[in-house]
Amino acid sequence: MRIGYGEDSHLLAEGRPLYLCGLEIPSPVGALAHSDGDAALHALTDALLAAYGLGDIGLLFPDTDPRWQGVRSEVFLGEALIRVAGLGGKLLQVSLVLTLDRPKLNPHREALVANLSRLLGLPKDRIGLAFKTSEGLSPSHVQARAVVLLDG
Ligand SMILES: Nc1ccn([C@@H]2O[C@H](COP(=O)(O)O)[C@@H](O)[C@H]2O)c(=O)n1
Numbered sequence: 178m179r180i181g182y183g184e185d186s187h188l189l190a191e192g193r194p195l196y197l198c199g200l201e202i203p204s205p206v207g208a209l210a211h212s213d214g215d216a217a218l219h220a221l222t223d224a225l226l227a228a229y230g231l232g233d234i235g236l237l238f239p240d241t242d243p244r245w246q247g248v249r250s251e252v253f254l255g256e257a258l259i260r261v262a263g264l265g266g267k268l269l270q271v272s273l274v275l276t277l278d279r280p281k282l283n284p285h286r287e288a289l290v291a292n293l294s295r296l297l298g299l300p301k302d303r304i305g306l307a308f309k310t311s312e313g314l315s316p317s318h319v320q321a322r323a324v325v326l327l328d329g
Protein backbone atom coordinates (compact mmCIF):
# COMPACT_ATOMS: atom_id res chain seq x y z
CA MET A 178 0.00 0.00 0.00
CA ARG A 179 1.08 3.58 -0.65
CA ILE A 180 -0.26 6.96 0.43
CA GLY A 181 0.32 10.41 -1.00
CA TYR A 182 -0.52 13.93 0.08
CA GLY A 183 -0.84 17.01 -2.09
CA GLU A 184 -2.07 20.58 -1.74
CA ASP A 185 -2.44 23.68 -3.85
CA SER A 186 -3.74 27.23 -3.59
CA HIS A 187 -4.50 29.96 -6.08
CA LEU A 188 -5.38 33.62 -5.72
CA LEU A 189 -8.92 34.34 -6.89
CA ALA A 190 -9.63 37.19 -9.29
CA GLU A 191 -12.55 38.59 -11.23
CA GLY A 192 -12.65 37.71 -14.91
CA ARG A 193 -11.11 34.26 -14.40
CA PRO A 194 -13.05 30.98 -14.59
CA LEU A 195 -13.29 28.81 -11.48
CA TYR A 196 -12.43 25.21 -12.35
CA LEU A 197 -12.58 22.59 -9.58
CA CYS A 198 -12.51 18.79 -9.95
CA GLY A 199 -12.46 19.30 -13.72
CA LEU A 200 -15.70 21.30 -13.83
CA GLU A 201 -16.28 25.01 -14.30
CA ILE A 202 -18.20 26.36 -11.30
CA PRO A 203 -20.33 29.49 -11.72
CA SER A 204 -18.47 32.12 -9.74
CA PRO A 205 -17.73 35.87 -9.76
CA VAL A 206 -14.07 35.00 -9.27
CA GLY A 207 -11.72 32.31 -10.53
CA ALA A 208 -8.14 31.09 -10.05
CA LEU A 209 -5.18 33.09 -11.27
CA ALA A 210 -2.89 30.47 -12.83
CA HIS A 211 -0.82 29.44 -15.83
CA SER A 212 -3.19 26.55 -16.51
CA ASP A 213 -6.93 26.51 -15.79
CA GLY A 214 -6.03 26.80 -12.09
CA ASP A 215 -7.96 23.76 -10.91
CA ALA A 216 -6.49 23.52 -7.40
CA ALA A 217 -8.39 20.29 -6.67
CA LEU A 218 -6.83 18.44 -9.61
CA HIS A 219 -3.43 19.97 -8.86
CA ALA A 220 -3.57 18.69 -5.27
CA LEU A 221 -4.63 15.24 -6.48
CA THR A 222 -1.82 15.24 -9.07
CA ASP A 223 0.75 16.08 -6.41
CA ALA A 224 -0.65 13.42 -4.07
CA LEU A 225 -0.32 10.74 -6.76
CA LEU A 226 3.21 11.82 -7.66
CA ALA A 227 4.19 11.92 -3.97
CA ALA A 228 3.01 8.33 -3.43
CA TYR A 229 5.74 7.14 -5.78
CA GLY A 230 8.38 9.81 -5.15
CA LEU A 231 7.91 11.28 -8.62
CA GLY A 232 8.38 14.92 -7.61
CA ASP A 233 5.54 17.37 -8.07
CA ILE A 234 3.34 18.99 -10.68
CA GLY A 235 5.66 21.95 -11.17
CA LEU A 236 8.60 19.66 -11.88
CA LEU A 237 6.70 17.74 -14.55
CA PHE A 238 4.73 20.70 -15.95
CA PRO A 239 6.68 23.95 -15.36
CA ASP A 240 4.57 27.09 -15.32
CA THR A 241 7.17 28.62 -17.65
CA ASP A 242 6.30 26.17 -20.42
CA PRO A 243 3.90 27.72 -22.96
CA ARG A 244 2.45 24.27 -23.64
CA TRP A 245 0.58 24.42 -20.30
CA GLN A 246 -0.82 27.92 -20.78
CA GLY A 247 -4.58 27.64 -20.18
CA VAL A 248 -4.48 23.82 -20.22
CA ARG A 249 -7.30 21.96 -18.49
CA SER A 250 -5.77 20.32 -15.42
CA GLU A 251 -7.18 16.88 -16.16
CA VAL A 252 -4.19 16.67 -18.53
CA PHE A 253 -1.83 16.81 -15.52
CA LEU A 254 -3.94 14.38 -13.49
CA GLY A 255 -4.15 11.97 -16.39
CA GLU A 256 -0.38 11.92 -16.83
CA ALA A 257 0.13 11.31 -13.11
CA LEU A 258 -2.36 8.42 -13.22
CA ILE A 259 -0.51 6.91 -16.19
CA ARG A 260 2.87 7.18 -14.46
CA VAL A 261 1.57 5.67 -11.22
CA ALA A 262 -0.15 2.81 -13.04
CA GLY A 263 3.06 2.17 -14.95
CA LEU A 264 4.77 1.60 -11.60
CA GLY A 265 2.11 -0.89 -10.54
CA GLY A 266 -0.04 1.52 -8.56
CA LYS A 267 -3.80 0.93 -8.33
CA LEU A 268 -5.76 3.85 -6.92
CA LEU A 269 -8.11 2.68 -4.16
CA GLN A 270 -9.42 5.85 -2.52
CA VAL A 271 -9.08 9.63 -2.40
CA SER A 272 -9.98 12.25 0.19
CA LEU A 273 -10.13 15.89 -0.83
CA VAL A 274 -10.81 19.10 1.08
CA LEU A 275 -11.57 22.30 -0.84
CA THR A 276 -11.34 25.57 1.08
CA LEU A 277 -12.83 28.75 -0.26
CA ASP A 278 -15.24 31.32 1.12
CA ARG A 279 -17.37 31.73 -2.02
CA PRO A 280 -19.17 30.38 -3.96
CA LYS A 281 -20.92 27.67 -1.97
CA LEU A 282 -19.92 24.30 -3.41
CA ASN A 283 -22.52 22.03 -1.80
CA PRO A 284 -24.98 22.69 -4.64
CA HIS A 285 -22.39 21.20 -7.02
CA ARG A 286 -21.34 18.25 -4.82
CA GLU A 287 -23.04 15.53 -6.87
CA ALA A 288 -21.56 16.81 -10.13
CA LEU A 289 -18.10 17.26 -8.63
CA VAL A 290 -18.02 13.74 -7.17
CA ALA A 291 -19.35 12.27 -10.42
CA ASN A 292 -16.61 14.00 -12.42
CA LEU A 293 -13.90 12.89 -10.01
CA SER A 294 -15.27 9.34 -10.28
CA ARG A 295 -14.95 9.60 -14.06
CA LEU A 296 -11.46 11.12 -14.03
CA LEU A 297 -10.06 8.78 -11.35
CA GLY A 298 -11.90 5.60 -12.33
CA LEU A 299 -13.14 5.22 -8.76
CA PRO A 300 -16.59 4.38 -7.38
CA LYS A 301 -18.22 7.42 -5.77
CA ASP A 302 -18.05 5.84 -2.30
CA ARG A 303 -14.24 5.86 -2.58
CA ILE A 304 -14.17 9.62 -3.07
CA GLY A 305 -14.26 11.81 0.04
CA LEU A 306 -15.02 15.44 -0.73
CA ALA A 307 -15.37 18.15 1.91
CA PHE A 308 -15.84 21.89 1.54
CA LYS A 309 -14.64 24.45 4.08
CA THR A 310 -14.59 28.20 4.38
CA SER A 311 -11.30 29.72 5.45
CA GLU A 312 -12.96 31.49 8.40
CA GLY A 313 -11.24 34.65 7.16
CA LEU A 314 -7.77 33.13 6.91
CA SER A 315 -7.65 33.22 3.11
CA PRO A 316 -10.79 34.86 1.70
CA SER A 317 -8.99 35.70 -1.54
CA HIS A 318 -7.75 32.20 -2.30
CA VAL A 319 -8.98 28.74 -3.21
CA GLN A 320 -7.14 25.93 -1.47
CA ALA A 321 -7.16 22.19 -1.98
CA ARG A 322 -5.70 19.33 0.05
CA ALA A 323 -5.73 15.73 -1.10
CA VAL A 324 -4.79 12.29 0.22
CA VAL A 325 -4.65 9.23 -2.01
CA LEU A 326 -4.43 5.53 -1.09
CA LEU A 327 -3.02 3.06 -3.57
CA ASP A 328 -2.25 -0.64 -3.77
CA GLY A 329 1.06 -1.71 -5.29
N1 LIG B 1 -17.23 27.06 -0.43
C1 LIG B 1 -17.94 26.34 0.49
C2 LIG B 1 -17.54 26.28 1.84
C3 LIG B 1 -18.32 25.56 2.73
N2 LIG B 1 -19.43 24.92 2.29
C4 LIG B 1 -20.30 24.20 3.24
O1 LIG B 1 -20.43 24.97 4.41
C5 LIG B 1 -20.17 24.17 5.58
C6 LIG B 1 -19.57 25.03 6.67
O2 LIG B 1 -18.28 25.43 6.25
P1 LIG B 1 -17.28 25.87 7.44
O3 LIG B 1 -15.98 26.21 6.78
O4 LIG B 1 -17.93 27.05 8.11
O5 LIG B 1 -17.19 24.68 8.35
C7 LIG B 1 -19.27 23.08 5.09
O6 LIG B 1 -19.35 21.93 5.88
C8 LIG B 1 -19.77 22.85 3.67
O7 LIG B 1 -20.80 21.90 3.69
C9 LIG B 1 -19.79 24.97 0.95
O8 LIG B 1 -20.81 24.36 0.54
N3 LIG B 1 -19.03 25.68 0.08
Ligand SMILES: C[C@@]1(CO)OP(=O)(O)OP(=O)(O)OC[C@H]1O
Pocket residue numbers: 185209210211212213214219234235236237238239240245246
Ligand atom coordinates in the same frame (compact mmCIF):
# COMPACT_ATOMS: atom_id res chain seq x y z
C1 LIG C 1 -0.08 23.77 -13.26
C2 LIG C 1 1.16 24.62 -13.49
C3 LIG C 1 1.55 24.50 -14.95
O1 LIG C 1 0.60 25.18 -15.73
O2 LIG C 1 0.97 26.03 -13.22
P1 LIG C 1 -0.28 26.72 -12.57
O3 LIG C 1 -1.49 26.54 -13.44
O4 LIG C 1 0.11 28.14 -12.26
O5 LIG C 1 -0.58 25.97 -11.21
P2 LIG C 1 0.42 25.81 -9.97
O6 LIG C 1 -0.17 24.78 -9.07
O7 LIG C 1 0.74 27.14 -9.38
O8 LIG C 1 1.83 25.27 -10.56
C4 LIG C 1 1.98 24.02 -11.14
C5 LIG C 1 2.30 24.12 -12.63
O9 LIG C 1 2.64 22.85 -13.02
